[in-house]
Amino acid sequence: MSISRGAPKRPFSSMTSRARLARWALSGPPLTFLAIFFLIPTLIMALASFGWPGREGGFSPLWYHDAAGWHFDFTLGNYRDIFTLRLFLVLYLRSLGYALATTGFCLVGAYPLSLVIARARVGYRNLLLLLVIVPFWSNFLIRIYAWMIILGPQAALSRGINAVLGLCGIRAVNLLFSPFAVMMGLVYVSLPFMILPLYANLEKHDPALLEAARDLGASAWSCFWRVTFPLSVPGVIAGATLVFVPALGAFAVPDILGGTRGIMIGNVIEMEFLQARDWPFGAALSIILTILALGATGIAAWAARRGIKAYG
Amino acid sequence: MARRLVMAAGMLAFFVAGLVRANGVLHLYNWNNYIAPQTLARFESVCRCRVAYDTYGSNEELLARLAAGATGYDILVPTGEAVQSLIRAGRLLPLDKRKLPNFVNIDPAYLNGFYDPGNVYSVPYAYTVTLLGYNVGKMRALGIPTDTWAALFDPRYLKRLRGRVTVLDDPRELLAAALKYLGYAANDVDPSHWQRAAQVIVKAKPYWAAFNNTSYIRLIASGDVWLAQGYSNDFFQAEREAESVREPFTIAFSVPKEGAVLAVDNMVVPKGAPRADLAYQFIDFMLEGRNASELTNLIGSGNPNRAARPFIRRALADNPAIFPDHAVLGRLEELRELDRKQRRFLNRLWLEIKLH
Numbered sequence: 018m019s020i021s022r023g024a025p026k027r028p029f030s031s032m033t034s035r036a037r038l039a040r041w042a043l044s045g046p047p048l049t050f051l052a053i054f055f056l057i058p059t060l061i062m063a064l065a066s067f068g069w070p071g072r073e074g075g076f077s078p079l080w081y082h083d084a085a086g087w088h089f090d091f092t093l094g095n096y097r098d099i100f101t102l103r104l105f106l107v108l109y110l111r112s113l114g115y116a117l118a119t120t121g122f123c124l125v126g127a128y129p130l131s132l133v134i135a136r137a138r139v140g141y142r143n144l145l146l147l148l149v150i151v152p153f154w155s156n157f158l159i160r161i162y163a164w165m166i167i168l169g170p171q172a173a174l175s176r177g178i179n180a181v182l183g184l185c186g187i188r189a190v191n192l193l194f195s196p197f198a199v200m201m202g203l204v205y206v207s208l209p210f211m212i213l214p215l216y217a218n219l220e221k222h223d224p225a226l227l228e229a230a231r232d233l234g235a236s237a238w239s240c241f242w243r244v245t246f247p248l249s250v251p252g253v254i255a256g257a258t259l260v261f262v263p264a265l266g267a268f269a270v271p272d273i274l275g276g277t278r279g280i281m282i283g284n285v286i287e288m289e290f291l292q293a294r295d296w297p298f299g300a301a302l303s304i305i306l307t308i309l310a311l312g313a314t315g316i317a318a319w320a321a322r323r324g325i326k327a328y329g
Numbered sequence: 330m331a332r333r334l335v336m337a338a339g340m341l342a343f344f345v346a347g348l349v350r351a352n353g354v355l356h357l358y359n360w361n362n363y364i365a366p367q368t369l370a371r372f373e374s375v376c377r378c379r380v381a382y383d384t385y386g387s388n389e390e391l392l393a394r395l396a397a398g399a400t401g402y403d404i405l406v407p408t409g410e411a412v413q414s415l416i417r418a419g420r421l422l423p424l425d426k427r428k429l430p431n432f433v434n435i436d437p438a439y440l441n442g443f444y445d446p447g448n449v450y451s452v453p454y455a456y457t458v459t460l461l462g463y464n465v466g467k468m469r470a471l472g473i474p475t476d477t478w479a480a481l482f483d484p485r486y487l488k489r490l491r492g493r494v495t496v497l498d499d500p501r502e503l504l505a506a507a508l509k510y511l512g513y514a515a516n517d518v519d520p521s522h523w524q525r526a527a528q529v530i531v532k533a534k535p536y537w538a539a540f541n542n543t544s545y546i547r548l549i550a551s552g553d554v555w556l557a558q559g560y561s562n563d564f565f566q567a568e569r570e571a572e573s574v575r576e577p578f579t580i581a582f583s584v585p586k587e588g589a590v591l592a593v594d595n596m597v598v599p600k601g602a603p604r605a606d607l608a609y610q611f612i613d614f615m616l617e618g619r620n621a622s623e624l625t626n627l628i629g630s631g632n633p634n635r636a637a638r639p640f641i642r643r644a645l646a647d648n649p650a651i652f653p654d655h656a657v658l659g660r661l662e663e664l665r666e667l668d669r670k671q672r673r674f675l676n677r678l679w680l681e682i683k684l685h
Contacts, residue, residue: 070669073418075396104680170553194539277498277540277683285680291389292500293676294396295669 066301067091074294095301112282116265119203123260127211135219149212161273164202168192194276202270211256218252251321258317262310352378355607358402365623372614403608408592410666412451413444421450422598428609431616439633451595452612456631459502459590462564462582464555478510478585482529487536493555498540500679509587515662527678531685561650565629582650588660
C-alpha cells in the first residue's frame, strides 16, 4: 500500500535544457550560500585542526617558505589528544547522552500532542499549532534566562520541592546549575522541532485505515502500534534528527543553566577558542562533533529508507 | 504643512548636531561600564566628536575579536598580560609622550609593568585587586579568619561555610589564589605546582556554591553568600548595595596576607587606528585628575593617577583594599601571559577540575 508516497519517476535524461537551467537558477543561490558560509569554513576548520596554535593565539602557519625552501608544519597531535585523553572521551559521551535523552524525552512528550493536534477538528488545528510556535516569538536567550529564574533557589518550584524533601528528611537540592536544569532546557527548546514534523506526518494519515483496522478486530493499542506508529516512522526520524543534532552541539543552554556540573562539548569548544586561545584544538574538537552529527544524520537517513521499505 | 515644518526643524537639528560633532568619531573598545557617563559627555564636548563605545567582557574576548580581524578601534583598554600579548603580536602603536603632557600624573608605582617596560605602548587607566569579600558578621560569628586564602580553600573553615562561598569562574585567577595559598607565586608555571593547586581546588570545590564571575555581587549583597573570591571594585559595589537597602549586615573586603593578583588596565592605541589624533586627545583627557577620579567614584576601581586623589571620595581613598599602601602593594602580583603550551595545559587542568 502507499499513502501519498508514490513519487512519480522523473526521467532526468529527458529534461529539456531550459528546465535544467531553471533548476540551476533556483538552486544556485542557496547552494552558493551554503558553499561560502558552510562548506568552505568547514574545510578551513578541518585543515586548521592539523595545525599548532599560534604564539598569541590563532593559528601558527601550516606551511611557509623561507631561504631553506618550503616547510610543512602539520600535526596529528590534536586528534591524538582527543582520542587518548579520558577527559574528552567523557565529554563526548556525556554530550551524546544528553542529546539522546533529549530526543527520547521530546519523542515521548511530542508524540501524543502531535496526535491530538492532527486529530483535532480542522478549525482547532491551526490554533493549536500556533500555540506550539508562539514561544518562538520571544528571543531564545530570554526563554533560557526565564528557566534560570524558574529553577532558581528562591523560586516557588525549588522551595516547594525542597519543602517536600525536607518533610521526608532528605537534604535540599539545587535545581539550577545541574544536569537536570540542562535536560529541562534542552527538552524545552527542542520540543517544537519534534512536534512539527510529527504533526506534518500524522496529519496525512488516512482515517479509513484505522477504521479498517478496527473493523478487522484490532484493539486501540494494536491500531496504534501496527498502523499509526509504523506510518509515522519517517516523521519520527525527521523530528529525532532535528532534535538530536542541535542538542549534541548545544552551547547556550548548558552555559546558562548547567553551571559546572552540566558542561557539554559545545562549552569546551568555546573555551578552547576564547579562554585557551587554542584554535587548532578547538577546530579538531568541532570536526569530531561535525562527524558525529553527520553520522547521526546518516543513520537517520538509512533508518528512514529501511522504515519506508518495511512499511511502505 | 506642520509635517514639513517638523521635518525642516529635524534637518536643522541634525545639521547643527553635525557641526558640533564635526570632528568625527572616536572608537573606544572598553570594558562594560568602565567610564563615567559625565566624563564621556565632557570629552565629547571638548573634542567636538562623538565616542562610539563598544564593550567586551574579558581580555580573551578582546584578543579573540582582534585576532579574528576586528579593526577600526582607536583605543583599547586591556589588562597587563593582554597588553603584553598585543605588543608581542606587533599590534600596538608606540605612544609619543610629548603629546601626553598629563602622563606625569601617573603614580610611578604603576609604571614600568613587566608587560611594557618604559610604557612605550601603554598608559595605566585603572586597576583592581582580586581578593576576598565577606559578610563581616557571619565570618566573625563562625570564627573564620578573613585575611587568608585558607578561608577559601581549607576544608576546616569551609565546613562551616558549605554552600555559602563562590569563586571566580576564571582558571588563571582561581589557580593564582590556590598557588598563593600554597606559598607559591601567582605566576608560578611549574606543572607540579599547578597540579598541587588543582588538588587544593578539587578538595574545596564540594563546599563552594558556584564558580561565578558576575552574580556574586548580588549574592553577597543579599546575604545568600558569605564569602567570595572577586574583584575589589565589585565588592565595593556589593558593599554599597547592602548599605543602600539597609541590610542588617555589612560587606567588607581585604587583601589576603599571602598576597593577591593585581590587574592594571591600560589605554593602548592599536596600529591602524583611524583616529590616532583623537586617541591621544582621549588619553591625555583621561589623565587629568578630575576625569580620572570619576571612574573610581563611580565603580570603586583603583586609580593610578596621583592628581585624581583630591577628587576621590574619602570612603574610597581610605580603603586599603582599593588604594593599597606600599606594604600591601609589595604582596600583589600582576599575571603574566602564558605561552601556548601552558595555556593548553591549564585549560585541560581546568576542565578536569570542572568535571571532577
